[in-house]
Amino acid sequence: MGSRRTFIRNSACAATAISLSPSGMLAFTPSAPAGTLRVGLIGAGLRGTNHLNNLLQREDVQVTAICDTDPGRIDLALKLVREAGKGKPATFGEHEHSYRDLLGLESVDAVIIATPWLWHTPMAVDAMKAGKYTGLEVSAATTLEECWDLVNTHEETGTHLMLLENVNYRRDILAVLNMVRQEVFGELVHFRCGYQHDLREVKFNNGQQPYGGGVEFGEKAISEARWRTLHSLKRNADVYPTHGLGPVAAMADINRGNRLVSLTSSASKGIGLHNHIVAQGGPDHPNASLKFKQGDVITTTLTTARGETIIVTHDCNLPRPYSLGFRVQGANGLWEVDGDRIYIEGKSEPHRWDAAGPWLEQYDHPLWKKYGEYATGSGHGGMDFFVLHAFVQSALLGEAPPIDAYDAAAWSSVTPLSEQSIAGQGEPQDIPDFTRGKWIRREAYDWIKDTY
Amino acid sequence: MGSRRTFIRNSACAATAISLSPSGMLAFTPSAPAGTLRVGLIGAGLRGTNHLNNLLQREDVQVTAICDTDPGRIDLALKLVREAGKGKPATFGEHEHSYRDLLGLESVDAVIIATPWLWHTPMAVDAMKAGKYTGLEVSAATTLEECWDLVNTHEETGTHLMLLENVNYRRDILAVLNMVRQEVFGELVHFRCGYQHDLREVKFNNGQQPYGGGVEFGEKAISEARWRTLHSLKRNADVYPTHGLGPVAAMADINRGNRLVSLTSSASKGIGLHNHIVAQGGPDHPNASLKFKQGDVITTTLTTARGETIIVTHDCNLPRPYSLGFRVQGANGLWEVDGDRIYIEGKSEPHRWDAAGPWLEQYDHPLWKKYGEYATGSGHGGMDFFVLHAFVQSALLGEAPPIDAYDAAAWSSVTPLSEQSIAGQGEPQDIPDFTRGKWIRREAYDWIKDTY
Numbered sequence: 001m002g003s004r005r006t007f008i009r010n011s012a013c014a015a016t017a018i019s020l021s022p023s024g025m026l027a028f029t030p031s032a033p034a035g036t037l038r039v040g041l042i043g044a045g046l047r048g049t050n051h052l053n054n055l056l057q058r059e060d061v062q063v064t065a066i067c068d069t070d071p072g073r074i075d076l077a078l079k080l081v082r083e084a085g086k087g088k089p090a091t092f093g094e095h096e097h098s099y100r101d102l103l104g105l106e107s108v109d110a111v112i113i114a115t116p117w118l119w120h121t122p123m124a125v126d127a128m129k130a131g132k133y134t135g136l137e138v139s140a141a142t143t144l145e146e147c148w149d150l151v152n153t154h155e156e157t158g159t160h161l162m163l164l165e166n167v168n169y170r171r172d173i174l175a176v177l178n179m180v181r182q183e184v185f186g187e188l189v190h191f192r193c194g195y196q197h198d199l200r201e202v203k204f205n206n207g208q209q210p211y212g213g214g215v216e217f218g219e220k221a222i223s224e225a226r227w228r229t230l231h232s233l234k235r236n237a238d239v240y241p242t243h244g245l246g247p248v249a250a251m252a253d254i255n256r257g258n259r260l261v262s263l264t265s266s267a268s269k270g271i272g273l274h275n276h277i278v279a280q281g282g283p284d285h286p287n288a289s290l291k292f293k294q295g296d297v298i299t300t301t302l303t304t305a306r307g308e309t310i311i312v313t314h315d316c317n318l319p320r321p322y323s324l325g326f327r328v329q330g331a332n333g334l335w336e337v338d339g340d341r342i343y344i345e346g347k348s349e350p351h352r353w354d355a356a357g358p359w360l361e362q363y364d365h366p367l368w369k370k371y372g373e374y375a376t377g378s379g380h381g382g383m384d385f386f387v388l389h390a391f392v393q394s395a396l397l398g399e400a401p402p403i404d405a406y407d408a409a410a411w412s413s414v415t416p417l418s419e420q421s422i423a424g425q426g427e428p429q430d431i432p433d434f435t436r437g438k439w440i441r442r443e444a445y446d447w448i449k450d451t452y
Numbered sequence: 453m454g455s456r457r458t459f460i461r462n463s464a465c466a467a468t469a470i471s472l473s474p475s476g477m478l479a480f481t482p483s484a485p486a487g488t489l490r491v492g493l494i495g496a497g498l499r500g501t502n503h504l505n506n507l508l509q510r511e512d513v514q515v516t517a518i519c520d521t522d523p524g525r526i527d528l529a530l531k532l533v534r535e536a537g538k539g540k541p542a543t544f545g546e547h548e549h550s551y552r553d554l555l556g557l558e559s560v561d562a563v564i565i566a567t568p569w570l571w572h573t574p575m576a577v578d579a580m581k582a583g584k585y586t587g588l589e590v591s592a593a594t595t596l597e598e599c600w601d602l603v604n605t606h607e608e609t610g611t612h613l614m615l616l617e618n619v620n621y622r623r624d625i626l627a628v629l630n631m632v633r634q635e636v637f638g639e640l641v642h643f644r645c646g647y648q649h650d651l652r653e654v655k656f657n658n659g660q661q662p663y664g665g666g667v668e669f670g671e672k673a674i675s676e677a678r679w680r681t682l683h684s685l686k687r688n689a690d691v692y693p694t695h696g697l698g699p700v701a702a703m704a705d706i707n708r709g710n711r712l713v714s715l716t717s718s719a720s721k722g723i724g725l726h727n728h729i730v731a732q733g734g735p736d737h738p739n740a741s742l743k744f745k746q747g748d749v750i751t752t753t754l755t756t757a758r759g760e761t762i763i764v765t766h767d768c769n770l771p772r773p774y775s776l777g778f779r780v781q782g783a784n785g786l787w788e789v790d791g792d793r794i795y796i797e798g799k800s801e802p803h804r805w806d807a808a809g810p811w812l813e814q815y816d817h818p819l820w821k822k823y824g825e826y827a828t829g830s831g832h833g834g835m836d837f838f839v840l841h842a843f844v845q846s847a848l849l850g851e852a853p854p855i856d857a858y859d860a861a862a863w864s865s866v867t868p869l870s871e872q873s874i875a876g877q878g879e880p881q882d883i884p885d886f887t888r889g890k891w892i893r894r895e896a897y898d899w900i901k902d903t904y
Binding site for chain 1: 639641642650714715716718719720721723724727747748749751753755758759760761763767770771772773774781782783784785786788790791792795797803804805876877878879880
C-alpha cells in the first residue's frame, strides 16, 4: 500500500496543467505519466451517485470499483459510468461486508464512503487499514469510541481520512472564511450555526419514492428513511452537527491552534415527527404510537480553547424553510446568514446593517473565482464540486486533507456528547482533545491554496 | 393603606369613558368622583423623565411627587410638569433614602421606580411595604435573594408589583402573541430572544454627555455609565435578560400554566469593552488596564415545564446593529425577527419564507389598533405608552398587573443563575419556582383585554 501512495504522490507532483473541455466540464490533464486517481465508491445511493456523477466529470479520476448491496443501485451506477464513456468498474455488493473485497483491489487508490451512518466509521477504519485514501461522508461517527477509532486508525496506518463536509465549500462560507483570514471581523468571539432543515419527507416515505408520499421508515421505506429515521426514534442528540460546525471550525482554527473544549446541550420536546405521521398517515397508523426520542430543536453550546462560544442547532422535525443559521462575530463586526447581512465597524454606517452580497462578492474565494462556473450543476449549489476537488487533489498529492481525521472526530463527537448532556439535564461535557495536544502547533489549513 | 387601595379600586371601576384631546394626546376622563392615579416618580434620570413625559400626557394620572438625588434632574422634572400645566409635585432627594419620605405621602397611590439597578429591589420592597402600587423598571433584581424579596414582600403586603418591561408591548411582539393565542404556530416548541445592543457608548462617556465622547465610567461619568458599567466590570452574567425573555415568557405562559425549570449559560471571551477603551482613550488610559469580567456574548438556554427551550442572548459590548433576535417556533411554523419572516405550514409556500409584515398586520393587536397613533412619540417606538397604560389601568383597578412579582423574580433570576452556570463551566442551574407551585393553576393573563 505504501508503494501505491508513493506512486500517487510522485505522479501527482508533476500535475500542473489544467484545461477545460469544450463542454464546460473540468478536465484535468496531468503531465505523463498518468496522475489519475483510481477511486472506489462504497455506497451508490442518492448521495453516492451524486459523487459518482461528479467523479465522472473529472479527467483526473477513474472510477474503478463500486459497491452497493442493492443490485438496482449498482445497475444505475454502471449506467452512469457507461454513459460517461468511462469504462467498466468492478462491482461488489453480495453481502454487507463485500466492501472489504473492494478495499482489497490494487486498482483502487482512494475510496468514497457514502453509506448509512452506522457503517461510516467501520468502513473508514477498514479503508484506512487497507491503505486507501479515505473520503467519508457526514456524519463520520456515532459514538465517542468511533471518533477515537478514526483518529487512532489514521495514526496507526498513516493513511489519510477526509471528511466530505461540503458546506465548508459553500460560496458564502468560503468568502466569509476569506474575510476571517484577512481579519475583517477582527478577533473572533462568537459563532452560530446548525442544521435547520425540515426533513420530515426525508425521514418518511411510501417505499416507492425517496421523499414522502407516506409515513413509513425502516424496512418498509426506501433511501434515507430506511435507516436515518431510527436515529430520531432512538437518540435524543444532535445527530448531524457537521454542516454547521464544520465551516465554523475552519474559521475558528479548530484542531489548528484552537480546539473544542466543552459543550452543554438542551433538547426541546419532540412532537414534529409524531404530528407528521398523524397528519399524513392518520392516528391509527402503527407509527403513530411510536415515541420519538429526539427533541425537535436541540441547542448545543460549545466553548473553545481561545474563548469563543459556538451555538449549534439541530432542527429537522418541524415545518420550516432551510437555514444553516450561520453567524460569525468578532471584535469588528459580524455576518449573519439569516437576514443576509454584515456589519463592520468603521465600514458600515453606524448601527446599520449592510446587505451581505457586496461584501461576499468583494471577498469571493479564489477557488470559487477560478472554478465557480464549472461547479454549477455539481450538486448543492456547487459545493459538491469543491469538496470533491479538495479530496482528489489531496489524495493525488498524498497530502493531509483540509478536513482530516481529527476534525471528523472532534466535529462528530458533538453527537454522543450532546446526547450525554441532554440526558444529564444540560450537564457540561468535556470534548476530548483528539489531537493529543498537537493542536497547539498544528498550522491552520491554507484554504486559499489550489495545487493544480 | 388598605383604604387607599380600596378607594382607587372603587373610583376606577366607574371609569368607562375615554376621550381624546384635540392635541392627539390620550385623555382619560373618569366618571366622578375622580379616578385619578396619583403617581410618585422615584428616579428622574433619562428613563425616569421619559416615564414622566408619558405620565404627564395622561388625564388619569397626577404626578404628585418626584425623587432624585441629583438636584439638576429634579429641576428638569419640575420644569416638565410645569410646562404640562400639571401642578407642582412634592420633591425629595436630599440623601439616598429620601425616597422613603416620598413613600410616606398619603398623596401617592403608586410609584414608578427608574433608578440604578442596585436600588431596584430595595426600593420596590419599601414601596410595597408602604402600600404603593409599584412599577419597577428592568432589571428588577440582581441576586436570587432579591428575586425572593420581591415575591415575599408582594405576598406579605398584598401590594402589587408590575415590572415595566416595555418590549412586551412592542407592536410585533403583541401581534405575535396574538398569533400564539390563536394557535397559528400550533403547540410551541422553541424560542430565541436576547438583548443584542452595542452599549459601548452607553457604558462610557466623558462626564458631560450621556452617550460616548470619552471612556469614563463610575464617578467620572454621568447617566448610565455612572453605575451600569460596574456590572460589566464585576459580573460575568446576563445582567439584562428581560427585554428578550419577557415577551417570550408571556407567549409561553410562564408562571401561568408553565414555568422556567432550569438553565445553562456560557460566556465568550470579553474583549469588546477593553478594545473600545483603547480605541477611544488610548492604551495609556487608566481604564485600559481593567479586566472586564463580562463575556461579550452570553448564551443562556432555559428549559420549561412544558418542554420548550428558550435561548437568551446578551451581546452588548461589541460593534453590532440592534436586534432582540426573537424567534417563536411551534408545531406549525415560526416567526424570526432577523430576516423579518414567518413560515406557517399550509399557508406559506412550502419551504419558502413569507415576509412577516402582512402576517403582523393581519394579527395586529387590539391594543395597538386602538391606541397605536397615540403611542407615537411616547418612546421606544410606542411601547412605552402601552407599558404605562397597563400599569395605570392595573393600579386604578387595584388588579394584578400583566407582569407581576412572580414574573419579575423568574425573569430576573437569569442574572444570578447565568452567573453561577458560567462560573461552573455551564453547570445546569435549577430555577426556583417563585409561585410556590401555584403556576399550575394561575391563569394566562388576558393581554387582549382593555379595561377602559
